[in-house]
Each structure stands twice: as C-alpha cells, then as structure tokens.
Amino acid sequence: MFGFSKVNSISPDDLAQKLQQNKTQLIDVREVNEFRSGHIKGARNIPLSQIDRFSTTSSSKIYVICQSGMRSKKAYKILEKKGLDVTNVMGGMSAWKGKTVRG
Template sequence: MFGLFKAVPSITTSELEARLKSPMTLLDVRTPNEYRGGHITKAKNVPLNKIHTYNGSPDEKVYVICQSGMRSKNAAKQLMKMGYQVTNVRGGMSQWTGKIRGGK
C-alpha cells in the first residue's frame, strides 16, 4: 500500500459509455465555456477550480471527465482526499465518441 499516494482508478471512454446505462454521477471538470460547447448528457459541470465545493453523497461512486484526462485526474485526487470513491475517465472528451449535447 502506498499510503497517501493511492493511484486514481481509471476507465476508458468506451467503458464509461457502457456504464452510462445505469444511474451514476459523472462530473465534467472543464470550464463552463468548454462544457457548454458539448458535454455528455448525464455530466454535471463542476470546474476543476471549484471541485473542492463538490458536495455529493459520500457513498456514491463518482466518475470525472475533462478534455484530455489531466484535469480530471487532478480533480479525482482532490475528491479522493475528500473521501469519495472516484474513477477518472482516460482520454476525456477528446476520446469520447458517444452522443454529446450543447448548452447547459
């Protein structure tokens, strides 16, 4: 065990697409502008600089996505420190091939 340096679990965008069929919490940590430009329907926009304000149910599993996977990994680490079970989506929206919607 690595103590504080726990690896962030991650999944691919295709794995995420399969999991979207079930109820889940998906946080999009991109800027509101990027989010409005196109996001996954179930995604809730919580920009990385506001991730510390996230207040979800502590026993829910949280999935985090951004544009490439870097910001979401950073957000996932912060959420893990806050006690959430977090999974990062590798490759982010740049790898996403499923449906997206624009606007809020």
C-alpha cells in the same frame, strides 16, 4: 519513488456502458464554455477551480472527465482525499466517441 499515486481510471467506452447500466454521477471539470460547447448528457459541470467545494450525500461512484484527462486527474485526487469513490475517465472528451449535447 517519484511521488506518483495510482489513479483509478476507466476508458470512455467502459464509461458509455456504465452510463447505460445504472445511475452514475459524472462530473465534467472543464470550464463552463468548454462544457457548453459539447458534453455527455447527464454530466454535471463543476470546473476544476471549484471542485474542492463539491460534496454529495450519495454513496455512488463518481466519474470525472475533462478534455484530455489531466484536469480530471487533479479533480480525482481532490475528491479521493475527501473519501469519495471516484474514477477518472482516460483521455477525456477527446477520446469520447458517443453523442454529446450542447448548452
């Protein structure tokens, strides 16, 4: 009706469990300086402005995260159109309670 499409999402707590269970692809779509100031260990930084160039040969699920969840929703839609199995992290890094690394 309003052009909204459903976005598959996961809570930060559920993401923390997924990261412990198996190998997951986590893409942080924040800008480089934001990523360097603190990110989830193992996350790959691909700013939203570059996400359309992302490709993978892996069939594993891709989780996307940003600061609040808005940019990652945009990234989700771009990656979904590419046919990738993608899930948005609700609330982004603002809602993340786990450890972060710098650099």
